[in-house]
Amino acid sequence: MHPLTKDAAKPAPESAGPMAEALSEARAAAERGEVPVGAVIVERATGAIIAAASNRVVELKDPTAHAELLAIRDACRAKGSERLAGCDLHVTLEPCAMCAQAIAFARIDRVYFGASDPKGGGVEHGARIFAQATCHHRPEVYGGLSEQASADLLRAFFAARRPDTSTEPGDGA
Amino acid sequence: MHPLTKDAAKPAPESAGPMAEALSEARAAAERGEVPVGAVIVERATGAIIAAASNRVVELKDPTAHAELLAIRDACRAKGSERLAGCDLHVTLEPCAMCAQAIAFARIDRVYFGASDPKGGGVEHGARIFAQATCHHRPEVYGGLSEQASADLLRAFFAARRPDTSTEPGDGA
Numbered sequence: 001m002h003p004l005t006k007d008a009a010k011p012a013p014e015s016a017g018p019m020a021e022a023l024s025e026a027r028a029a030a031e032r033g034e035v036p037v038g039a040v041i042v043e044r045a046t047g048a049i050i051a052a053a054s055n056r057v058v059e060l061k062d063p064t065a066h067a068e069l070l071a072i073r074d075a076c077r078a079k080g081s082e083r084l085a086g087c088d089l090h091v092t093l094e095p096c097a098m099c100a101q102a103i104a105f106a107r108i109d110r111v112y113f114g115a116s117d118p119k120g121g122g123v124e125h126g127a128r129i130f131a132q133a134t135c136h137h138r139p140e141v142y143g144g145l146s147e148q149a150s151a152d153l154l155r156a157f158f159a160a161r162r163p164d165t166s167t168e169p170g171d172g173a
Numbered sequence: 174m175h176p177l178t179k180d181a182a183k184p185a186p187e188s189a190g191p192m193a194e195a196l197s198e199a200r201a202a203a204e205r206g207e208v209p210v211g212a213v214i215v216e217r218a219t220g221a222i223i224a225a226a227s228n229r230v231v232e233l234k235d236p237t238a239h240a241e242l243l244a245i246r247d248a249c250r251a252k253g254s255e256r257l258a259g260c261d262l263h264v265t266l267e268p269c270a271m272c273a274q275a276i277a278f279a280r281i282d283r284v285y286f287g288a289s290d291p292k293g294g295g296v297e298h299g300a301r302i303f304a305q306a307t308c309h310h311r312p313e314v315y316g317g318l319s320e321q322a323s324a325d326l327l328r329a330f331f332a333a334r335r336p337d338t339s340t341e342p343g344d345g346a
Binding site for chain 2: 060061062063064065069072073076077080081082083096097098099100101102105106118119120122125126127128132134135
């Protein structure tokens, strides 16, 4: 059943609305000079977005202020619980290992992500957190949703800032 | 040079004071009903403890509120930077993958930890974050410091709460 990657069947249709919101969050991050990554958390029973966040590493001077971590903390506050069972996360970039482990701790049901991140990702790349034998909770994972739009945002951001170097997201996202 | 594990030479002597503080934080967590893990961050040039924290997952209803993450966020606030180069982290339990990745993002120089965590650790076990080819920053790692005291605290905590089950820390730490 998991991980379902972008090679599996089709993107789950219920991602379109939340992913558009996540992209909107990512664009707002870029305008603030942050690596453009956005995330929203949806309570599946109601379809309500209970948290929406984007990267604030620079603004908060906090290396843990990734979109996913901020959204998880907001959603937990909204639910009054450190567990988010019944909730899905939609994020524009493949989560890093820190965020993937936080997703597992929070017991999030499904992860929908946009662009793959070969350099910084921790789901399909690097530490592959959900594939570890010691991972207590493995969400269903759907990758490659709105991939082009998500990747274009990142490319444009890095191209404008570091014209002579890589256009990959690296570790600031 | 790294990772230096508990098998290497001797515990670095400069850990004794900070680790005693981390243990004190861990004991305070146990008294609040939290999995007893404590962490402190030391600025090496001055020897000053710039952050001290313990697990507050239950209190804050936040699955990311591990001792290390809270200490990193506090230390970054204290330094006014999302980077903690020149700083060392002392923690009573092997960091999980989430905290290990945050340690790498924060550019912490050295990690001193107490008890190993075969079930939940992400440094010597599981995702082995610092050993990943995609890890941008690898701190020096010294394990097994005050290991007995750190492990005893965890065992006593779990024995009192779950007398019929495992005494291992699991994912609440």
